[in-house]
Amino acid sequence: MPRYALLVEYDGAPFVGWQRQAGSLSVQQVLEDAAAPLNGGQPAATQASGRTDAGVHAEGQVVQIELSAELEPLRLREALNFHTRPHPVSVLAAARAPEGWSARFSCTGRGYRYRILNRRARPALEAGRVWHVQQPLDAAAMHAAAQSLLGRHDFSAFRAAACQAKSALRTLDRLDVARLGDEVVVHTEARSFLHHQVRNMVGTLLQVGLGRRPASWPRRLLDGRDRTLAGQNAPPEGLTFLFARYDTPPDWC
Amino acid sequence: MPRYALLVEYDGAPFVGWQRQAGSLSVQQVLEDAAAPLNGGQPAATQASGRTDAGVHAEGQVVQIELSAELEPLRLREALNFHTRPHPVSVLAAARAPEGWSARFSCTGRGYRYRILNRRARPALEAGRVWHVQQPLDAAAMHAAAQSLLGRHDFSAFRAAACQAKSALRTLDRLDVARLGDEVVVHTEARSFLHHQVRNMVGTLLQVGLGRRPASWPRRLLDGRDRTLAGQNAPPEGLTFLFARYDTPPDWC
Numbered sequence: 001m002p003r004y005a006l007l008v009e010y011d012g013a014p015f016v017g018w019q020r021q022a023g024s025l026s027v028q029q030v031l032e033d034a035a036a037p038l039n040g041g042q043p044a045a046t047q048a049s050g051r052t053d054a055g056v057h058a059e060g061q062v063v064q065i066e067l068s069a070e071l072e073p074l075r076l077r078e079a080l081n082f083h084t085r086p087h088p089v090s091v092l093a094a095a096r097a098p099e100g101w102s103a104r105f106s107c108t109g110r111g112y113r114y115r116i117l118n119r120r121a122r123p124a125l126e127a128g129r130v131w132h133v134q135q136p137l138d139a140a141a142m143h144a145a146a147q148s149l150l151g152r153h154d155f156s157a158f159r160a161a162a163c164q165a166k167s168a169l170r171t172l173d174r175l176d177v178a179r180l181g182d183e184v185v186v187h188t189e190a191r192s193f194l195h196h197q198v199r200n201m202v203g204t205l206l207q208v209g210l211g212r213r214p215a216s217w218p219r220r221l222l223d224g225r226d227r228t229l230a231g232q233n234a235p236p237e238g239l240t241f242l243f244a245r246y247d248t249p250p251d252w253c
Numbered sequence: 254m255p256r257y258a259l260l261v262e263y264d265g266a267p268f269v270g271w272q273r274q275a276g277s278l279s280v281q282q283v284l285e286d287a288a289a290p291l292n293g294g295q296p297a298a299t300q301a302s303g304r305t306d307a308g309v310h311a312e313g314q315v316v317q318i319e320l321s322a323e324l325e326p327l328r329l330r331e332a333l334n335f336h337t338r339p340h341p342v343s344v345l346a347a348a349r350a351p352e353g354w355s356a357r358f359s360c361t362g363r364g365y366r367y368r369i370l371n372r373r374a375r376p377a378l379e380a381g382r383v384w385h386v387q388q389p390l391d392a393a394a395m396h397a398a399a400q401s402l403l404g405r406h407d408f409s410a411f412r413a414a415a416c417q418a419k420s421a422l423r424t425l426d427r428l429d430v431a432r433l434g435d436e437v438v439v440h441t442e443a444r445s446f447l448h449h450q451v452r453n454m455v456g457t458l459l460q461v462g463l464g465r466r467p468a469s470w471p472r473r474l475l476d477g478r479d480r481t482l483a484g485q486n487a488p489p490e491g492l493t494f495l496f497a498r499y500d501t502p503p504d505w506c
Contacts, residue, residue: 009377057378081374090377121334124262124343125310129378 001066003097004076005250006031008061011088012236013128017054018061027052027089031063034083038076040068049107049244053196055236057129060092062244064103073253095250109173109245110193114186114202115238118179130183131202131238137209139184143177145208146186148219149201150175156225158204160196160233168194168225177205184209187242196233204231254319256350257329258503259284261314264341265489266381270307271314280305280342284316287336291329293321302360302497306449308489310382313345315497317356326506348503362426362498363446367439367455368491371432383436384455384491390462392437396430398461399439401472402454403428409478411457413449413486421447421478430458437462440495449486457484 008031016024020032028046035044049062067076073094080091100106117123117130118137149172156168174189186202204221207213213231221230261284269277273285281299288297302315320329326347333344353359370376370383371390402425409421427442439455457474460466466484474483 009374011378011380059378077374085375088377088380090374092372092374119345121262121330121343121345122338124341125264125312125382127264127341 001068002070003101004065004067004071004073005095005097005101005103005252006063006065006077006080006091007093007252008058008063009090009092010058010061011128012052012055012057014088015054017056018048018051025087027058027061030084030087030089031065031080034080035065035067037083038067038069038071038079042068047102047104049103050110050193050241052239052241053236056239056241057237058241060243061241062103062107062246062250064097064101093252095252098248098250101246101248101250103244106246106248107192107244108247109189109191109243111174111187111189111242111245112193112198113240113242114188114198114234115240116184116186116202116206117182118184119182128237131235133184133206135210137184137206138211139177139179139209141211141215142184142186142205142209145215145218146175146177146201146205148216149222153222154225155194155197155222156227157221157230158197158200159194159227160200161227163195165194170194170197175201177209199234199236199239200230202234202238206234207231254321255323256354257318257320257324257326258348258350258354258356258505259316259318259330259333259344260346260505261311261316262343262345263311263314265305265308265310267341268307270309271301271304278340280311280314283337283340283342284318284333287333288318288320290336291320291322291324291332295321300355300357302356303363303446303494305492305494306489309492309494310490311494313496314494315356315360315499315503317350317354346505348505351501351503354499354501354503356497359499359501360445360497361500362442362444362496364427364440364442364495364498365446365451366493366495367441367451367487368493369437369439369455369459370435371437372435381490384488386437386459388463390437390459391464392430392432392462394464394468395437395439395458395462398468398471399428399430399454399458401469402475406475407478408447408450408475409480410474410483411450411453412447412480413453414480416448418447423447423450428454452487452489452492453483455487455491459487460484
């Protein structure tokens, strides 16, 4: 079965998340069903570089898809964008998968952005794309605290109860917090993240930004490895999957 | 009646535009109805610095509102943001109106942004916020052509058939076109615009960007003053009202 790579943008709002789930609409189902006309009428099998939760968006999700026949990547992209309509899922680029390449297992880095709208007035234009926090946040204090989480650690304190990873050891390469006008924007990157890790880190940093906890608190939480003590899990709508890195990236077209 | 100024953000998608219209939902109606509890139960009278069409968004619309009683601007803002829910209209700031100030007639400059998403794949995240144009655009050629429209001219060639302005003389202060990644973004500013002027100018510049017309064409159209020859009226969803300028700006809080 020829394997292809897809670069995919989606609005997470109407979906139960990336992963197929009986009785609910997932991004995976939209893509697999859209590929059926190109796959002898059968839904095609896909795997994503990062499984996003319900409500989480993607600007550069990378997906592998198996088709029964060879197809020009350009035609694949156009056909999928025709058949995914009217769902807010768009294939930005497609490629023949490199030899031995897996969207998930070949991925060497994943990047996310988390947007906090930090003003009194509720969002009108960015509703569903930001976490609205009305109390003023100290972004510099959040950034300073974030730096203490970088490196290789057991991130048990920031994992979801339902997280299925065998080990909680992860290497956090970037966790930057910056103010951009009314927004406080978090950028983070790691080879991989635990389930809810980004949103739990953001919810924890928020407590520092509000002045309720000192900048040393997130690192103390990390060292304590107790999942029940972290800040709230930040809501999904502020989170966007930005990119997946590969040593041998697909030759997009 | 005390007069207040409001700085307002809205998503134009669900509205027939700024202006009240029987049987359809307008931004004006949402704000006037939301103010009723602060106005002895009666909808309050409003006027906007710029009346936007159906589907056109605003990040910084300025609105005047007359209330029957004095009110702290901060309380006014909070109360309106409570009562405008769940509509995508948000009051970012409020102020007591300066003496003799009118949102519409004191305004000395209005700024708009028009966003074109210029890529093959349809928008997923920016659907309803951009004009999707699949053929590659030459933004530099569009910018060069745009410069020939600056200054004081009769803009009849770019007005709507329904435009009610007595004179088509307007002074265009800025019309910049720039590429930002996948987007071609137009910024424009004038003391005032004719009805549909911005969208007609964008639709005309698009013909230059596609290479179908020379960079000299928009100026020839302008000089010809014939409303029927311009490019298509660019769709409303790409347009956002950004700001209104005043010699004596409201003291926002």
